[in-house]
Amino acid sequence: MKQCKHCRTDIDKKAKVCPQCGRSQSNKLVSLLIKIAIIFGIIIALIVACSKGVSDAIDEADKQKESLKVEENTVTASKDEYGFSYNIEGYIKNESDKSFSYVQVTYTAYDKDGNTLGTCIDNNSGLEANGRWKFKAMCLSEVDSIASYKLSEVTGW
Numbered sequence: 001m002k003q004c005k006h007c008r009t010d011i012d013k014k015a016k017v018c019p020q021c022g023r024s025q026s027n028k029l030v031s032l033l034i035k036i037a038i039i040f041g042i043i044i045a046l047i048v049a050c051s052k053g054v055s056d057a058i059d060e061a062d063k064q065k066e067s068l069k070v071e072e073n074t075v076t077a078s079k080d081e082y083g084f085s086y087n088i089e090g091y092i093k094n095e096s097d098k099s100f101s102y103v104q105v106t107y108t109a110y111d112k113d114g115n116t117l118g119t120c121i122d123n124n125s126g127l128e129a130n131g132r133w134k135f136k137a138m139c140l141s142e143v144d145s146i147a148s149y150k151l152s153e154v155t156g157w
């Protein structure tokens with residue numbers, strides 16, 4: 001026999017609930033700690049699942065970006081007839097079966113000594129799955145000094 005923690009009635013040693021007052025005989029602190037541990041575990045599991053979802057989405061976006069390929073043998077560069085802009089033209093292929101809602105290409109322009117002069121850029125509002133984009137990246141500053149150029153970035157989403 002033991003005494004009920006609440007009403008002091010003598011009750012069975014194994015009783016979890018007092019038959020007299022109907023109240024629980026378990027240790028409140030222990031059960032509270034177990035509840036906290038369970039809730040904490042659920043929160044951690046949700047955070048892990050959520051951050052994995054986010055990183056999967058980022059991986060997916062990175063993978064899609066990599067499917068934009070500059071067809072290097074199509075790329076040419078020239079000054080326009082008025083010397084107003086330096087244009088780098090070529091084709092970019094979307095090698096994925098997903099379409100883009102925005103695509104952008106950037107080249108960096110250099111002078112004959114290798115100093116950076118500026119950025120040549122073109123963009124388009126979309127590129128269909130397996131589509132080909134004829135881009136024309138324009139440099140508008142220091143046009144007469146441009147001696148070389150290098151692909152900086154192809155991006156899209």
Ligand SMILES: [Zn+2]
Binds near residue numbers: 004006021023
């Ligand atoms: Zn009781």
